[in-house]
Amino acid sequence: MKISNPVLTGFHADPSMIRVGDTYYIANSTFEWFPGVRLHESKDLVHWNILPSPLSRSSQLAMRGNPSSGGIWAPDLSYADNKFWLIYTDVKVVNGAFKDCTNYLVTAEDIHGPWSEPVRINGVGFDASLFHDDDGRKYLVQQTWDFREYHHQFDGITLTEFDVDTMKLKPETARTIWDGTSVKLTEGPHLYKKDGWYYLFAAEGGTVYEHQESVARSRTLDEYSFEVMPNGPFIGNFDTPDTYLQKQGHGALVDTPSGEWYYASLCGRPWRHDTEPAHGTRGWCTLGRETSIQKVEWDEDGWPRVVGGHGGQRYVDAPKDAIETVAPATRDEHDEFDSGELGLNWNTLRVPFTDAMGTVGGGKLALRGQGSLCNLFDLSLVARRWQAFDFDAETKVRFDPKNYMQMAGLTNYYDDLCWSWAFITWDEKRHARVIEVAQNDFNQYTSFLKDDAIVVPEDAEAVWLRTKVRTEYYSYEYSFDGEHFTEIPVKLDAKILSDDYVNQRYGGFFTGAFVGLACVDLSGYDAQAEFDYFDYRELSDNQ
Structure with missing residues (x-):
């Protein structure tokens, strides 16, 4: 089988992909649209079925009066301790110096629900994710927003320990673990652990045609301990203006049961009027930011690389252990x-x-x-x-x-x-x-x-x-x-x-x-x- 990108067409931005057993799940941003957070499942990464949204009650998500493109930004789905964890951000201010936002957590034992009432986490910045370390500790990893006009607004990636007993963060543990590359606009962080390394995946360049995903790693979670991957970025289309997929970047990494690796990323498919220059206008993405999936291999130095180069591919080999998934043959x-x-x-x-x-x-x-x-x-x-x-x-x-x-x-x-x-x-x-x-x-x-x-x-x-x-x-x-x-x-x-x-x-x-x-x-x-x-x-x- 072949993965045909994008796998989720139309507005499916900021994919958070995980695997539980033989089943893959993707959670996508929904912004001001209700219900909150779009969920899909698959066993082959090719065919996807929609699931009920986890945020279906006003008690979980109060957006009345939210500005357009406020609301749910970059939800993070994870699985640990025999339950699903969902971190999401409700953004109340979009334009200007401020990005007033609140991060919440809900949980469920079954992906179909019921999902809990939300626990308020913090408001340090958006695009928060929850990392479950192998020693039992949990950490909130998030973009940090700086409203001061004499600082850059994207103030690096902050990590804060989360106490499961109290269901609260420990603010005294907060530290900046990475401040990004010179591309800047560092956001959308996800942490992974492999072969003794902590790998930090983060989007940079803004969610436009300069968008990309960068990777850094460290042996510890200490302050400013992460080093950036050489010969990056991990994925991006800023220098591939003629490829079918554009804007790839913000996303999440997953492994298959047999040890293959894949990365789900947002992407765009622009079109142009005949009178518009290909490399000037770049185009118009009326379908919004969609979801693509690329195959990943690890080089001899332990860095992840997108198969086919950082521009990605339209058609990608499905996992060798894929279980063919029955899904609607059409979106009609x-x-x-x-x-x-x-x-x-x-x-x-x-x-x-x-x-x-x-x-x-x-x-x-x-x-x-x-x-x-x-x-x-x-x-x-x-x-x-x-x-x-x-x-x-x-x-x-x-x-x-x-x-x-x-x-x-x-x-x-x-x-x-x-x-x-x-x-x-x-x-x-x-x-x-x-x-x-x-x-x-x-x-x-x-x-x-x-x-x-x-x-x-x-x-x-x-x-x-x-x-x-x-x-x-x-x-x-x-x-x-x-x-x-x-x-x-x-x-x-x-x-x-x-x-x-x-x-x-x-x-x-x-x-x-x-x-x-x-x-x-x-x-x-x-x-x-x-x-x-x-x-x-x-x-x-x-x-």
């Missing part, structure tokens, strides 16, 4: 909303799906109108990741607005700053329901149809809406019978829904594009929209 999905709970691929923003947002089951998703798609507090939006460059998504919506402040429809969404949608609303001049397409581009809001908005026939029981995403551009269509669709003459640039576009003007650019369903009622009269189904069909994943 059709949801009739028959279940009383949202499926595992659905997400909401910042808070769980509750009666305040709507109800699901009995063949419909009913959304109660709340704030606009710019709202960080009260928003009725249910969405799933873009997982391919080319796909169609379709829904059937029943909505009877009474004023222009009431809107419901189909959205393509990156964050509160950058999104678009096709929606049904009320036109007071024509005294009729209409279909409009609008885009928010860094809070420059544009209604494209205006006086040419499409009138919904009075006898139309429902409206069908479809979006067609074709890598560089996307559009919307409508139908009044569910069979004959008409394209709305608005062609939208997909780059506006990419990490790289958002990064030009905002410090939180860590997620990826979503497609979903939304209902807004700014008038405050709780207008309700009913969605009969949602259909997601991929045309190509460009793999």
Whole structure:
């Protein structure tokens, strides 16, 4: 078998990979999206199945009002003492000098849960991980954030002993074990022990095209005791602009039962418009940061090396002892909303799906109108990741607005700053329901149809809406019978829904594009929209 990268397509950043027995698990960042932390499992590193998220309760994760790309940063999954340990960070400030954050710990005896209530750990810095040493001691390893304008903000990697009896850190043991290389922006640390060496893996260069993973090692965990790997980096694409995978770096190391080694890393797959220079623009990653897996070998000096060079490979040999895993052959999905709970691929923003947002089951998703798609507090939006460059998504919506402040429809969404949608609303001049397409581009809001908005026939029981995403551009269509669709003459640039576009003007650019369903009622009269189904069909994943 061959691993085809990326193994987790669409927004699956900052992978933390472990093995328990013959099963591998990956935990990924979810930032402001709920539920918190995305989990997958596999026995062959090729085929992956999604698992329930460990942070599914507001008591574990309170993100209401969090800024976009705040929330869950770089969770760390580990296994020791016959249970799973999950460290995660909730970031409350994204832009500026400060990164107010709190690190928490939850545990579970079974990966499927139940997961415990969180234990507050500290707020020294984000990207914390838990290292279980072979002498029974445990240590928190974390990036350290320095807000002082006369210091570099990334202040090295701090290690602090963790007391299992009290479930608290011992602050007096805190020390900086490594301050990184000249590439700087040292973050995402994970510690491993092999042949008497402590190996520290850490991301550097920022999560952009200069991103990379560096490795250092030491015989002890003393202050500043780690030496950097020669002829690095371990992985990175800053000097391989033409390779299929870009941005590889932040990730985690794992061994197989028979002694092979693999590394899971975040990565990006950029595309460019024909008018853009390959080595200037580099491109737009509308699918966000995904997860790739590379094979690792150890050189004669005891340093880990990515097979094929630090640029990585698109196709990688699977483990020799892999147990073939049964997984869905496609990511296509059709949801009739028959279940009383949202499926595992659905997400909401910042808070769980509750009666305040709507109800699901009995063949419909009913959304109660709340704030606009710019709202960080009260928003009725249910969405799933873009997982391919080319796909169609379709829904059937029943909505009877009474004023222009009431809107419901189909959205393509990156964050509160950058999104678009096709929606049904009320036109007071024509005294009729209409279909409009609008885009928010860094809070420059544009209604494209205006006086040419499409009138919904009075006898139309429902409206069908479809979006067609074709890598560089996307559009919307409508139908009044569910069979004959008409394209709305608005062609939208997909780059506006990419990490790289958002990064030009905002410090939180860590997620990826979503497609979903939304209902807004700014008038405050709780207008309700009913969605009969949602259909997601991929045309190509460009793999």
